[in-house]
């Protein structure tokens with residue numbers, strides 16, 4: 018557009034809006050335009066808007082509401098607009114409010130009054146609901162792919178370290194020895210449930226609101242099954258009021274995102290801990306750390322910290338839309354335009370976090386020795402000792418727990434590990450103890466004894482990892 022054309026355009030735009038301005042004599046105040054316009058953010062729906070418009074137009078032709086010639090002109094115009102947008106030459110105008118009116122007004126510039134036929138039997142209310150569902154459906158599918166990528170790298174690392182011993186924690190205190198493969202596989206399970214939540218939400222989302230029109234349906238003989246099918250929806254939505262006012266599909270998407278982000282943040286926190294000098298269980302390479310501008314020795318796990326914190330933002334996005342929708346009467350209110358920014362922000366943050374986490378997991382290198390030594394600290398095989406008393410001396414577990422407590426106290430007094438106590442000392446506390454007890458006090462015996470289903474023994478872990486690989490990676 019030349020400068021002159023732009024000026025003329027602006028003049029036209031400040032007059033009443035050509036898309037709906039029939040009963041208006043003048044255009045909106047600047048501040049009205051500023052608060053009303055959504056084009057800055059809803060231009061992200063351009064692809065979905067054009068797809069939905071094309072399907073609507075073809076249905077109108079098929080249903081003989083529109084003649085083929087007009088239909089073809091509209092389709093060709095829409096396709097040209099798609100190219101203009103994708104090549105960056107499309108002029109998005111805030112005076113045209115949103116993506117729907119921007120595209121329609123450009124269509125009018127391209128094909129003249131025929132463009133006006135496209136809006137037969139639809140409204141922006143069903144249009145935006147359709148576009149938004151399509152956009153979220155696409156993001157949901159990408160979430161599934163990114164989560165699978167993350168599971169794959171976790172399984173790769175779990176496989177490599179299926180029998181590496183590390184401390185398992187409760188209250189962030191060494192509790193019982195476990196294997197690193199077991200720990201990493203725990204996250205594979207979590208992210209698997211996250212995928213389940215996204216795909217459950219997708220099923221409910223996948224109904225087509227197009228054709229609900231403003232709120233009451235239309236008197237034109239449209240075929241809603243046809244547009245639903247063309248856009249890959251399971252079926253049309255059953256109630257026109259619900260069609261234009263429902264946004265729970267966005268809430269479900271964001272809830273699934275929040276839970277997933279929460280899982281990511283827990284893993285991120287573990288990475289922060291593991292990479293600290295105090296833990297030294299793992300380290301990240303230069304690719305996934307940053308330096309400090311003052312302390313030359315630092316290597317900071319910033320990506321992990323940012324994943325941890327972006328969870329707050331993703332939760333905020335969910336709460337924001339829940340609050341927007343709360344108390345809204347049926348059907349559409351402009352409040353609902355506020356649904357997009359939090360949803361886009363939630364997805365932008367989540368997808369970034371998922372990809373950064375996948376990169377970090379691939380990058381992590383573990384320190385076998387430090388983990389193994391730490392696994393033996395804090396009397397972590399005390400439960401094995403109590404179990405031995407139950408098994409060998411037929412003692413009730415509560416009594417065994419008590420005696421083990423006394424043994425731990427003794428070791429604490431001596432400043433040594435359980436395995437370093439001698440048999441005579443142990444016998445003073447429980448005469449039935451034999452030297453066989455020392456077999457269960459090592460961390461490696463402890464982990465290999467945990468053979469119950471889902472337990473940490475390396476053999477179990479190996480089986481679970483290969484089952485998960487078969488299920489997830491295929």
Ligand code: ARG
Pocket residue numbers: 055059114115141142145349351353354355
């Ligand atoms: N930009 C609007 C939105 O995102 C489109 C729907 C406008 N509908 C209306 N009745 N003003 O919600």
